[in-house]
Amino acid sequence: MTGADVPRPAQTAPGGSRRTALLRRLTGRELEAYLVSGAALVVGALGLFNVTSPEVVAAATLAVLGVITFDLLTGRRRLRRIESTLRTLAGNLRGDGADSVDRLLTPTVPGGAVGVAGARDIRLVGVTLSRTIRNHLDELRQQLAAGATVRVALIDPTGTAPQEAARRNGLDALGGGEVFEHRIQPTIDLLDYLAAQTAGAGRLEVRLLRFVPAFGMVLVDPEDPGGRIAIDIYSHRPDGREATVTLRAERDPVWYRHFALEFDRIWASGRVRDEHLT
Template sequence: MPTSPDPRIDSHSKATTVSSGASRLGQDLRQGRNLDLYIAVTVAVVTAALGVLGVVDSSILAASTLAVLAVMAISGLATRHEVDGVRTALNRIAASETGEVAAERFLSSHPPAVDTEIATATDIAIVGITLTRTVRDMLPVLDRRLRAGARVRVVLIDTDSGANAEAVARSKKADTPEFYRNRVSATLDLLRVLASSGSSESALQIRLLPFVPTFGLLLVDADDVHGRIRVAMYQHRTLEPNPTFGLRADRDAWWYGLFKGQFETMWESAREREPGTGGHAARGGSN
């Protein structure tokens, strides 16, 4: 025979629920939360009561109803925005867990100065189109490193191969191949100044690419466990700065190895140029 629930337990449960509701109401009012909903409920209850008692006419009831509905709609929109914000935050957390990061945290249009990175380097490699500004800015530190016995390898385009015409087709700041021919010539003049700083004839090596690289590279002690690589992605027909990013041998093993290998590929694809005499040599590299 089924037993009836204990009325004392049921009344206690109801009392607990009411007490909890009152506590939540008081907390919301003290903290200013959900005030729009409480006002809407109050207006709705008072208007309904007055309507039942015949104190207000139908037009006031209709207006009050629309006002309450408007408040409810606004509250619903606010809730939806909050849910969207939570969803966005969760997506960011999920992306960070899978290795995805915001582009602003990875790419930079203003890379840090390289003097500090290469101040103690023993092996430096640079790839670029003309490298005029890069070599000019790095001239003092490259001179110091060469005098200290470091090896410096530089790769830029070969203007005798037609690469300068290819560079013009991709550029917005040049309209003739002579623009790149002059800039490469200026870079070679600067490197010629450095040639006497090396501890040996092979300390400074220059090679010329028969094509335009799609990205620039700066490798610092690339074979070392703490090696660094900075990559600059070259753009097409824009004056905006090139986005760059950095790689570390002890952190980005796979990508680090990829770009390190890319340098060696370009190095082997280029022909050697003697920095001291300005002449061309056949040894090393291929066209």
């Protein structure tokens, strides 16, 4: 096959190419505006040169005015929709459009909002932490055996914190301080069990607080980009469940850092308990 026999793509005339490009650039709104303007010019020319009767010109004029009025109304509706969308977007950027608190706060067993499997740095804060330690006991044992660091802060059973916890829960008139002292002892026993199971692989640190923390926390690898913090919001006279919110380092940087620093402050104020612990 010679060069002359090779098929060549059809070429569009320069004028046709320009017309096609122009039509592509025209939106529906632009075409509508051109058509209305053209119709208005035609009606004006008909009336100016007496080409047709005045009645026809008047009817055509009313029709053009009606189209223009309808176009204006449609444009205003579109403008209102755009304004509404922009207000919604601005509200979301300001935080006004945040998700429902019913979905942000979830009822759960204290400490159960996040898992600790695979974590290298686990930090716990609470009043007695009895259910939290019990629910995560096997995971904590496995992570300590794998070399993780676990830090636990709970109230000091030998100070005034148990009485303060009882008062906050409405149990002070019933000798509630002793109730909290008895609740803490099983937690201490479980922590001693965990310390004995680590065999020196991981590190378990416990500090006792002379005050009652305002909330409970489970921090999982808090210094990593994928870290998580579950915050248990304590209730006065709890009914068996607590409100919990989970923060993520990449999603909630401001409040995540706030509560991570709160742990550091709580931890610094605690008394070291090192009996039987590694």
